[in-house]
Amino acid sequence: MPRSTLSVAIITLNEEDNLARTLASVKFADEVVVVDSGSTDHTVEIARSFGAKVFVETWKGFAGQKNSAIERCSGTWVLSLDADEELTGELEAEIVKMLETGAEIVPQVDGYRLRLRHVFLGRWMRHGGYYPDLKLRLFRRVTSSGDTRFTDRPVHESVQIAGRVETLKNDFLHHGYPNLEIYLEHMNRYSSLGGQIAAMKGKVSRSGIAFGWNIVLVPVLTFIWNFGFRLGFLDGREGLLLHLYHSTYISWKYAKAWKAAVMAGKA
Template sequence: MPKATLSVAIITLNEEANLARTLASVGFANEVIVVDSGSTDRTLEIAESFGAKIFTEPWKGFARQKNSAIEKCVGTWVLSLDADEELTAELQREIGQMLEGDAEVRPPVDGYRLRLRHVFLGRWMRHGGYYPDLKLRLFRRVASAGAAGFTERPVHESVQVAGRVEMMKNDFLHHGYPELNIYLEHMNRYSSLGGKIVAAKGKVSRSWVAFCWNVVWVPLLTFVWNFGFRLGFLDGREGLLLHLYHSAYISWKYAKAWQIGRYVGSR
């Protein structure tokens, strides 16, 4: 039986600062699919230099864009990565070994959760609930219990696999926030999307008590729990800033949901 093959699926928009690092870490893959949504920097030039198959499509939302990239893959296995992520050498070897022995695994595995290591302002966040952040990103393209793909959500989309799922031992890295302004910009955007999800569920903090609880107390208690009880303080100044601003993100999310509810209720 022939060795299993690997396709890597990546979506991009102006990722020249990150993409080369990501593509260099998946050089062992049989193909790389890049779906770009209109980059104006060197993203496409970098992707082409690594031999990626490039497709340009209008933005459809995170889940749909990623699913479009997955649909173009032809490998036995698909690895979905963001353009600011990177496989460690250890994980590269582990995936390679899995591909070599895939046909011998019984019952077959249809997906693997990978251990994500967040790097914030250049520092690995080891505590506070950030590690290991398990992500189901490696999955069989045609699974035994049905096809895999990302769920339809405005933000925080995740892969759904119906079959057997295991966990790999080694890490991949997320380099999303090398500077504070990038993190704050992302949290502002994600809190708007998160606010829409919360509002769609009817959680718009209509009462004064609910408003104070969601906008003030939930963020505060989240900070105390993650920074204190889950030892986030051991990650130094970077850990303090991450947990402080993550709590602010929660406050923004519920405040924006309240704002949406107020607008809808006034019509």
């Protein structure tokens, strides 16, 4: 029985601090496709040193860039990773086994969710709703319903698969926030994108009560729920900071949605 082929799709921009770790964890793949959007550091050189197929393209948004990477893949299966993510050895072995046997034994499965382990300030966030963070990242490049693609959204893009989806047992790691500066910069950027989505969905009101609810009470209740009831406090000081700043992100998101609506004359 022939082994199914695997392509790894990664998008990059100035990821020299992360990319080598990611590429080292997927050496077993049949090909690695990297779509870069104009890095000014050594990202492209690092990708090529690992034998990746590198393409430099203008930025088209997260979904557009990831779809471009998928289009350049040739494997039966595609594993979509961010440049700051890493497979564990256990997950690698599980994927290899699937490629050798499961893909043919259970051909109706079109995708697999992977268990994401967030590492914040060097600590694995085990509680507070952060683990396991299931992500649909391993999928057939072409299914019976057509080519697999990411949905076009400003942020939190996701893969849509009409067929059967299963969940693998082992983890991959997200090393996105080694320090607070990077985390706060990301939350500022993502809250702007999230605010755009909220404004487009009409989640903005002229009511002062609704404004206070979104800007103040929702963030506070989110913190209490995740840090307290979902045991986020068990992750120590790092857990406290993560949940505190995540709640702040929610406040920023709705504040930016309200401001965008005001500028557009809708609030």
